[in-house]
Amino acid sequence: MLIHDTALVFGRYARQTLRSRFQLLFGVLMPLMYLLFFGPLLTGLPLGARGDSWQVLVPGLLLQLGLFGASFAGFAIIIEKQMGVVERMRVTPVGRLPLLLGRVLRDAALFVFQAVLLVLAAVAMGLRAPLGGILIGFGFVAVLTVALASLSYALALRVPKPQEFGPAVNAVSMPSMLLSGLMLPMALAPAWLDALSHLMPFRYLVDAVRAAYVGDYTGPAMLYGVLVAAGFAALAVTVGTRVFREAGA
């Protein structure tokens, strides 16, 4: 039942996404611009990390793609809620977990697809990284998207006024990006900033993907990354499912 229901909900939203080419491609534009206009600045700079500048930058851009894309996933459900679609689905016997999972897995699929495009572009510009590491990177994008999209749907269903959703998401996602060293590794940061960034779950994910991109699959960075990603996703899915159970209005 869980798989059947999740597949059904996933199918519905996947079809909607496939109908919108715009949505499929638009999300890659921002990271692509970073790649084109920011990446070349870094070549030759000592980034204090292992690997060349592409191996440092591309993992950050991948997670940035997931961070910004998935945290705004909730916008779509605000519109659905206003049309009554959320309540209509909540009256059906479909489980609350599939109602959430079907949606967030669609988001994960969308962002992994965009991540593939981004990595292909990066390879064309000079990225060299082991295939295993690249695949692990996609795995982290998927888990991050599942977690953030779940929280985003939960927030979107709970905000009293739809216009409060955007600012609320920005207020969380901007500092998350800056504090996790997505753009430049935190190895360059003063001690206080580095310490602060360890409070951000994303920090561990970026470090893990950067480690994967230099072929280091068994070090502490990977261990912490996997633990934090799994814990964060489990927590977020629990919160999201609870909101679908109670629904915020």
Next chain:
Amino acid sequence: MSSLIHTAGLAHTFRTRRGPVEAVRGIDLTVGAGEILGLLGPNGAGKTTTLRMLTTLLPPTGGTATVAGCDLVGDPAGVRSRIGYVAQSGGVDLSVSVREELVTQARLYRLSRTEAADRAAELARELDLTELLDRPCAALSGGQRRRLDIAMGLTHRPRVLFLDEPTTGLDPASRAGLWRLVRRLRDTHGTTVFLTTHYLDEADELSDRLVVVDRGAVVAEGAPAALKERYAGSPRASLQDTFLAITGRGPAPADQAPVAV
């Protein structure tokens, strides 16, 4: 077991920034199998809130209820698989086609792919939507969209059907069609129907029994003729006068001054 809906002290208080809103203040109701119950009441009386509780969408803040033999709070999934609900403001996605909505709804109720396609076609025939199947829902008129909402609520032939102002926006022919459909569901499938409406002719025509709520509480209950007799003095009085007498919102006939223009 012949009562399909039973509530005791069912209540919901919304907590808002401006303080609590007691939308439903302890409703006791019993609806028998195969009964058509009309829930009437002025705007804001608590009809939709009651329906949202009985359909598991809104947790009660007080009281208990069983619907189709399942406890509302203890077994919401059991309730959901046995009921259909047409919400006051509908629930179709405007960007999706009529056919896709009907099929998805049937699949959400666990019909197989082929059953779902057949059921979608059948519902489209019943609610006169066949010509519109391949349009996006956004390209339907208000009444056409309402017919689609109703079709979606009937998808799995529920034993209990909740209709919140189902005929708002329907033309006279569609309205008469819906009345026939509701009666047929009851007569041939024994469906229990719980509906709200502001059209008193509709309530009169369709309901076996009426429940009038006002400010979150039941203020009158009985067969249409019995209510008319009790509150308007004659079983042949209009339901309009009866309703106004019950809710105390209308002037008594003697007070009606000629309108100065």
